[in-house]
Amino acid sequence: xxxxxxxxxxxxxxxxxxxxxxxxxxxxxxxxxxxxxxxxxxxxxxxxxxxxxxxxxxxxxxxxxxxxxxxxxxxxxxxxxxxxxxxxxxxxxxxxxxxxxxxxxxxxxxxxxxxxxxxxxxxxxxxxxxxxxxxxxxxxxxxxxxxxxxxxxxxxxxxxxxxxxxxxxxxxxxxxxxxxxxxxxxxxxxxxxxxxxxxxxxxxxxxxxxxxxxxxxxxxxxxxxxxxxxxxxxxxxxxxxxxxxxxxxxxxxxxxxxxxxxx
Amino acid sequence: xxxxxxxxxxxxxxxxxxxxxxxxxxxxxxxxxxxxxxxxxxxxxxxxxxxxxxxxxxxxxxxxxxxxxxxxxxxxxxxxxxxxxxxxxxxxxxxxxxxxxxxxxxxxxxxxxxxxxxxxxxx
Numbered sequence: 001x002x003x004x005x006x007x008x009x010x011x012x013x014x015x016x017x018x019x020x021x022x023x024x025x026x027x028x029x030x031x032x033x034x035x036x037x038x039x040x041x042x043x044x045x046x047x048x049x050x051x052x053x054x055x056x057x058x059x060x061x062x063x064x065x066x067x068x069x070x071x072x073x074x075x076x077x078x079x080x081x082x083x084x085x086x087x088x089x090x091x092x093x094x095x096x097x098x099x100x101x102x103x104x105x106x107x108x109x110x111x112x113x114x115x116x117x118x119x120x121x122x123x124x125x126x127x128x129x130x131x132x133x134x135x136x137x138x139x140x141x142x143x144x145x146x147x148x149x150x151x152x153x154x155x156x157x158x159x160x161x162x163x164x165x166x167x168x169x170x171x172x173x174x175x176x177x178x179x180x181x182x183x184x185x186x187x188x189x190x191x192x193x194x195x196x197x198x199x200x201x202x203x204x205x206x207x208x209x210x211x212x213x214x215x216x217x218x219x220x221x222x223x224x225x226x227x228x229x230x231x232x233x234x235x236x237x238x239x240x241x242x243x244x245x246x247x248x249x250x251x252x253x254x255x256x257x258x259x260x261x262x263x
Numbered sequence: 264x265x266x267x268x269x270x271x272x273x274x275x276x277x278x279x280x281x282x283x284x285x286x287x288x289x290x291x292x293x294x295x296x297x298x299x300x301x302x303x304x305x306x307x308x309x310x311x312x313x314x315x316x317x318x319x320x321x322x323x324x325x326x327x328x329x330x331x332x333x334x335x336x337x338x339x340x341x342x343x344x345x346x347x348x349x350x351x352x353x354x355x356x357x358x359x360x361x362x363x364x365x366x367x368x369x370x371x372x373x374x375x376x377x378x379x380x381x382x383x384x385x386x
Contacts, residue, residue: 122360125353132346 057227059145067150068231072209075234076194079151079241083187086245090184093257119169126168133161141239145228151238158239159246171255174247180259183244183251190240197230197237266321273315280308293370294362302355306347313344 026033038044049062049070059065067075137157144150166174178186198209206213211230212223220226251259284304291297317340323333 122353122357125349129346129350 056224057231058224059228059231061145061147063148064144064150064231064235065227068144068234069211069227072198072211072234075238076191076198076209079191079194079238082245083191083241086187086248089249089252093252094259095257122168126164130161130164133164134158137161137239141235142232144235145231151235152242154235155239155242156246158243159250162243162247163250166250166254171251171259175251175259178244178247180248180251183248185244187241187244187248190237190242190244193237193240194234197234266318270315270319273311273318277308277311277315280304280311284308294367295359295369298355298359298362302352302358306351306355309347309351310344313340313347316340317344 026035031037034044036044036046038047049066053062053065053070054060057065057069059069137154139154140149140157141151141154144154162174162178165177197211197214200217201210201213202208204213204216211227213226214230215223215226218226218229220229281304284300287300287304288297291300317337320333320337320340323330
């Protein structure tokens with residue numbers, strides 16, 4: 001009882017301090033706040049992005065153009081961080097199963113609707129829903145230029161669709177569709193695609209990840225459309241890596257690194 | 264005007280079902296009835312609210328050639344509602360099934376006959 005009183009007092013004090021701090025913030029969407037307009041004497045960089053990013057890249061979504069182009073180097077190594085996280089999970093958890101378990105894995109039944117009758121409901125729903133989810137994931141990846149979305153978000157949705165398959169039946173059903181060899185390959189290929197765009201720009205005589213230099217490859221009218229197309233390309237690479245690592249983390253955690261049966 | 268009225272009726276109905284689901288989630292006695300309240304209430308109320316929004320969008324709709332973007336928004340909302348209609352009951356079912364397999368006991372009035380264990384063997 002007494003602890004509740006103290007907890008209430010602590011919460012009230014913390015809350016009032018936080019609310020007091022909020023009163024110092026600029027109003028929501030205030031065009032003259034430091035984040036939007038900068039302090040007197042030095043303009044904020046966001047003004048440049050708001051005014052120039054469409055002219056530079058022909059991408060209406062400023063977030064995508066900043067993420068994949070202006071700070072493309074940063075995003076590339078974010079993807080590498082995700083890859084490294086997946087490899088760390090792999091290195092810590094993965095154990096090579098013994099032969100008995102491999103035999104049991106081979107004997108596992110194949111169908112969503114096999115066995116327990118309650119599987120019929122979940123399995124049928126998953127069979128209907130998974131193609132829609134995967135199609136939507138591709139839409140999110142491809143539509144990152146115009147609406148919220150992009151490689152990270154689309155990749156997570158695509159990885160989740162494989163996790164749903166693993167949850168609805170078992171891990172083997174998902175591993176038949178995206179095997180261990182393939183997801184490790186996919187993760188590496190994603191980063192390779194991203195880095196390839198950077199290196200191609202270097203080969204054509206510009207800076208690393210300066211997509212405007214790829215204009216002769218894409219045969220576009222100007223460097224702007226080349227930047228737009230390259231952004232789609234690197235988003236696809238990001239989506240590959242995120243998909244593979246999402247599924248790899250689930251598969252290794254759910255089966256304690258054995259990749260048999262799962263939960 | 265009529266469009267606004269219809270959409271408001273839909274959204275209010277959805278909110279009433281949301282309240283029912285929330286009250287049931289708190290006040291029902293055991294796992295199965297609570298899941299039942301949350302699952303049923305949330306599905307129907309989400310559908311009603313989204314349909315209300317879709318009907319409200321018809322405001323901006325003038326002709327098919329002129330306003331296909333509005334139509335696209337409405338179609339997306341209908342797609343979301345179909346998705347919820349399929350997935351939400353299934354997830355409720357999966358949750359109940361997991362609880363049953365885990366051995367969660369339902370609360371049964373002591374005068375009522377308990378048929379739950381009769382069915383167990385068949386499945």
